[in-house]
Amino acid sequence: MKRSTTLALRRAYRLMRRRHGHQNWWPGDTPFEVCVGAILTQNTSWRNVERAIARLKAAGVLDPVRMHALAEDQLAEHVRPAGYYRVKARRLRAFLGGLVESHGGRVDRWLEGPTIEVRRRLLDVPGIGPETADSILLYAGEHLSFVVDAYTRRIFARHGWAPPEAAYDDLQALCATALRDRPGAILLDYWRDYHAQLVRVGKDYCRPRAPRCAGCPLEPLL
Numbered sequence: 001m002k003r004s005t006t007l008a009l010r011r012a013y014r015l016m017r018r019r020h021g022h023q024n025w026w027p028g029d030t031p032f033e034v035c036v037g038a039i040l041t042q043n044t045s046w047r048n049v050e051r052a053i054a055r056l057k058a059a060g061v062l063d064p065v066r067m068h069a070l071a072e073d074q075l076a077e078h079v080r081p082a083g084y085y086r087v088k089a090r091r092l093r094a095f096l097g098g099l100v101e102s103h104g105g106r107v108d109r110w111l112e113g114p115t116i117e118v119r120r121r122l123l124d125v126p127g128i129g130p131e132t133a134d135s136i137l138l139y140a141g142e143h144l145s146f147v148v149d150a151y152t153r154r155i156f157a158r159h160g161w162a163p164p165e166a167a168y169d170d171l172q173a174l175c176a177t178a179l180r181d182r183p184g185a186i187l188l189d190y191w192r193d194y195h196a197q198l199v200r201v202g203k204d205y206c207r208p209r210a211p212r213c214a215g216c217p218l219e220p221l222l
């Protein structure tokens, strides 16, 4: 990796953080809610996820054991606002199978262990890909596993930090190697907030068709 890319990635955080402040972004009230949200957010907006989560809460089933006890079509009905609701209900049930049957519904136990092993366990669940697994690891499991999403990919490609067709694992390795410029104790918070800052820039400025570079916090890095 070029030294200039490392320095640019570190400066990018300083610029985003100075503009937006710490995002205090925690996608869910509990680790279990983070897991459910990470699965529901596939191919939909976070707003739709929030509506589905609200329905699960209102029905009193935002709990591993109670959710696991639901039939698939009942669960699908609860998560309907998140779109692709039958597929997502199936994915949630696959996730709940391992969580409830092997770990008594304890998310902390399910996510316990060396990051590489827990990540493999998550990736073995049908419907859980790298982005979903890393979101769960980083935000629900306190594992250092950088999340790469479409915003990351677009911003990195436009700045020449990585080619547009870069593989997920390569982008993740790039970030994990470059973003070690914080002491261990705050690295987790740094990586969480870094991802949150990229999401904010991606939504507010780095639009797919017409990026709004004028006024974007990352404009000095173009």
Ligand code: SF4
Pocket: 155, 158, 159, 201, 205, 206, 207, 211, 212, 213, 214, 216, 217, 218, 219, 222
């Ligand atoms: S909007 Fe422009 S300056 Fe901002 S991240 Fe995208 S390409 Fe960079």
